[in-house]
Amino acid sequence: MKHQVISIANQKGGVGKTTTCINLAGALSEKGKSILLVDMDYQGNLTLGVGMNPGDFEKGTGDVILYPEISFREVIHQSSIPNADIAPANMMLSKIDINIDRREERHKILHDKLYEVKDNYDYVFIDCPPAFNLLTVNALSTSDGILIPIQCYPYSLAGLNMLLEIIDDIRYAYNFDLEITGILPTVYETNTRIAAAVLQELHDRYGGKVFDTIIKKSVKVAEGPIHQKPMVQYANRHPVTMAYRELALEFLRRENT
Numbered sequence: 001m002k003h004q005v006i007s008i009a010n011q012k013g014g015v016g017k018t019t020t021c022i023n024l025a026g027a028l029s030e031k032g033k034s035i036l037l038v039d040m041d042y043q044g045n046l047t048l049g050v051g052m053n054p055g056d057f058e059k060g061t062g063d064v065i066l067y068p069e070i071s072f073r074e075v076i077h078q079s080s081i082p083n084a085d086i087a088p089a090n091m092m093l094s095k096i097d098i099n100i101d102r103r104e105e106r107h108k109i110l111h112d113k114l115y116e117v118k119d120n121y122d123y124v125f126i127d128c129p130p131a132f133n134l135l136t137v138n139a140l141s142t143s144d145g146i147l148i149p150i151q152c153y154p155y156s157l158a159g160l161n162m163l164l165e166i167i168d169d170i171r172y173a174y175n176f177d178l179e180i181t182g183i184l185p186t187v188y189e190t191n192t193r194i195a196a197a198v199l200q201e202l203h204d205r206y207g208g209k210v211f212d213t214i215i216k217k218s219v220k221v222a223e224g225p226i227h228q229k230p231m232v233q234y235a236n237r238h239p240v241t242m243a244y245r246e247l248a249l250e251f252l253r254r255e256n257t
């Protein structure tokens with residue numbers, strides 16, 4: 001296995017990070033893989049999307065980062081996805097940037113805490129917030145790979161360039177082993193020429209780093225938070241569900257080569 005711990009990240013908001021986290025986990029779980037989902041976004045969308053209410057937990061990932069005495073084990077719960085556990089987000093996460101700002105080694109708190117649990121799972125997916133903050137730095141510092149969902153608009157390419165530069169910085173400063181798991185076109189609009197042109201540009205610039213799988217735009221995806229489970233469980237034969245299954249296969253293929 002090449003990448004066990006994977007950050008799903010893009011500083012741009014609303015590009016399908018959380019949706020990809022949930023639905024790739026759902027599709028991998030059908031293949032018998034076990035997954036730990038880690039919600040690093042204080043919005044708590046991942047937590048909500050797999051059947052939990054972020055307000056219901058006394059402790060979450062924010063506490064793990066903030067308090068040295070709290071271990072990862074204490075915040076892990078079973079999610080609505082078979083074979084997948086969740087470390088839920090809570091509001092503590094919004095305090096992190098201020099509170100750990102002066103701590104030495106503040107970039108590797110997640111790394112040190114995750115260490116005791118990660119080998120209980122085939123994969124660990126870390127859902128990052130739409131920002132380059134200390135939480136994202138912590139996530140990337142402990143990841144083997146980064147999966148980058150991207151929408152095919154012209155300005156997305158500039159954002160991607162910046163993200164790739166930051167990944168280089170992280171590699172250089174904290175985590176030499178960080179690799180690109182893949183760039184995933186999401187919320188793809190089939191009937192626009194601009195989306196097709198941007199997709200072509202992505203392939204031209206980044207070649208094999210771009211997944212062949214494309215996640216098309218569909219209103220069905222927005223139902224996820226109502227069902228609080230992945231699409232494989234509420235829209236079994238939907239084209240987007242099938243695309244996430246295809247992504248799981250492509251992901252596993254890449255992992256094994």
Ligand SMILES: Nc1ncnc2c1ncn2[C@@H]1O[C@H](COP(=O)(O)OP(=O)(O)OP(=O)(O)O)[C@@H](O)[C@H]1O
Pocket residue numbers: 012013014015016017018019020041043045128129130186187188215216217218219221222223224240
């Ligand atoms: N393929 C898709 N088709 C249509 N809508 C989608 C698709 N993927 C995601 N969405 C919708 O777009 C919105 C943003 O998706 P999501 O929350 O996954 O993005 P995000 O990158 O995690 O956002 P944030 O940066 O706020 O964390 C959600 O309402 C989601 O339902």
Ligand SMILES: [Mg+2]
Pocket residue numbers: 017018019041045046127128
């Ligand atoms: Mg999100």
